[in-house]
Amino acid sequence: MKILEKASAKINLSLDVLHKRDDGYHEVEMIMTMVDLADRLEIQEQPQDKITLSSQSGYIPLDEKNLAFQAAKLIKMKYQVRQGVHIHIDKKIPIAAGLAGGSSDAAATLRGLNRLWGLGIPMEELQRLGAILGSDVPFCIGGGTALATGRGELLQAIEAPPQCWVILVKPPINVSTSDIYTKLNAKQIKSHPATEDLLAAIRTKNLDKLCHSMGNVLEEVTLGMYPVVRQLKQCMENLGADGVLMSGSGPTVFGIVSKEVKAKRIYNGLRGFCKEVYAVRMLT
Numbered sequence: 001m002k003i004l005e006k007a008s009a010k011i012n013l014s015l016d017v018l019h020k021r022d023d024g025y026h027e028v029e030m031i032m033t034m035v036d037l038a039d040r041l042e043i044q045e046q047p048q049d050k051i052t053l054s055s056q057s058g059y060i061p062l063d064e065k066n067l068a069f070q071a072a073k074l075i076k077m078k079y080q081v082r083q084g085v086h087i088h089i090d091k092k093i094p095i096a097a098g099l100a101g102g103s104s105d106a107a108a109t110l111r112g113l114n115r116l117w118g119l120g121i122p123m124e125e126l127q128r129l130g131a132i133l134g135s136d137v138p139f140c141i142g143g144g145t146a147l148a149t150g151r152g153e154l155l156q157a158i159e160a161p162p163q164c165w166v167i168l169v170k171p172p173i174n175v176s177t178s179d180i181y182t183k184l185n186a187k188q189i190k191s192h193p194a195t196e197d198l199l200a201a202i203r204t205k206n207l208d209k210l211c212h213s214m215g216n217v218l219e220e221v222t223l224g225m226y227p228v229v230r231q232l233k234q235c236m237e238n239l240g241a242d243g244v245l246m247s248g249s250g251p252t253v254f255g256i257v258s259k260e261v262k263a264k265r266i267y268n269g270l271r272g273f274c275k276e277v278y279a280v281r282m283l284t
């Protein structure tokens with residue numbers, strides 16, 4: 001049997017850090033949502049009791065380092081499954097981009113293997129398993145739009161934002177999430193995002209207010225280290241995006257617009273600067 005799973009990219013409409021915890025993680029408050037840019041996973045039984053991976057992308061590990069491999073290993077171990085599986089990842093989400101590509105592949109693997117092996121694991125339990133693999137994995141399991149707290153694994157589902165276009169641009173650099181969090185001084189954050197205003201904007205489907213309430217405290221660190229990210233933000237603003245923000249720890253910058261024609265204009269404008277540009281719908 002072959003199972004197909006879609007692993008969508010996420011963006012952070014807001015990312016606030018409240019403090020650094022004793023376990024080394026940061027206590028966050030984030031509003032996350034999915035966009036229509038996705039990897040596709042084919043999950044298939046194989047006769048031998050082992051986990052194997054393949055991908056058309058030459059840029060992701062195909063061994064234990066891959067988060068999809070780790071997800072398969074975890075679920076096999078927890079539920080004592082003695083069957084093998086082959087996972088093919090059709091990679092479309094840029095890597096180490098702040099778009100949770102690896103986390104979403106891990107989430108899709110957990111969902112897919114739950115189906116393939118008929119394990120009947122409820123969503124909340126899958127999310128608890130996901131949290132072992134990474135802070136973003138629980139959100140990627142359920143998708144939708146959520147307010148995430150704790151280290152990102154505590155989720156409260158909220159309404160979808162109003163319909164809009166999202167233009168994503170990723171400069172040709174890879175950013176390590178761990179590096180960015182290490183360099184952040186949680187006690188000296190200059191400006192915190194207006195999370196309450198953003199929640200209200202989403203609730204009332206007010207796209208203009210949404211665009212003006214977005215914020216990400218990790219920008220301070222990433223923009224300081226990589227000036228190209230600041231330049232791309234400026235460029236996206238100059239091209240007329242209604243709201244512009246860096247996603248997660250970066251380096252992807254996204255712009256929000258309501259009209260397709262404007263999305264296309266910004267997309268074309270950015271293609272002159274960067275190879276990795278996407279114009280996609282927000283998944284509502």
Ligand SMILES: C[C@@](CO)(OP(=O)(O)O)[C@H](O)COP(=O)(O)OP(=O)(O)OC[C@H]1O[C@@H](n2ccc(N)nc2=O)[C@H](O)[C@@H]1O
Nearest residue numbers: 025026098099100134135136151152177178181248249250
């Ligand atoms: C920043 C965010 C925002 O959505 O996304 P990305 O930029 O990675 O997409 C996430 O919090 C990333 O989640 P994820 O990529 O799953 O991170 P994890 O594997 O759990 O952690 C990677 C490293 O980041 C740091 N980390 C992560 C989450 C958190 N709340 N506090 C932290 O300090 C820790 O140093 C950890 O070792």
Ligand SMILES: Nc1ncnc2c1ncn2[C@@H]1O[C@H](COP(=O)(O)OP(=O)(O)O)[C@@H](O)[C@H]1O
Nearest residue numbers: 065066067095096097098099100101102103105
């Ligand atoms: N399935 C996967 N897809 C992408 N990257 C992966 C995957 N598994 C492991 N990784 C590794 O995880 C790191 C972060 O990748 P990714 O999840 O794309 O970052 P981000 O969460 O910042 O978008 C990369 O160094 C990459 O090598």
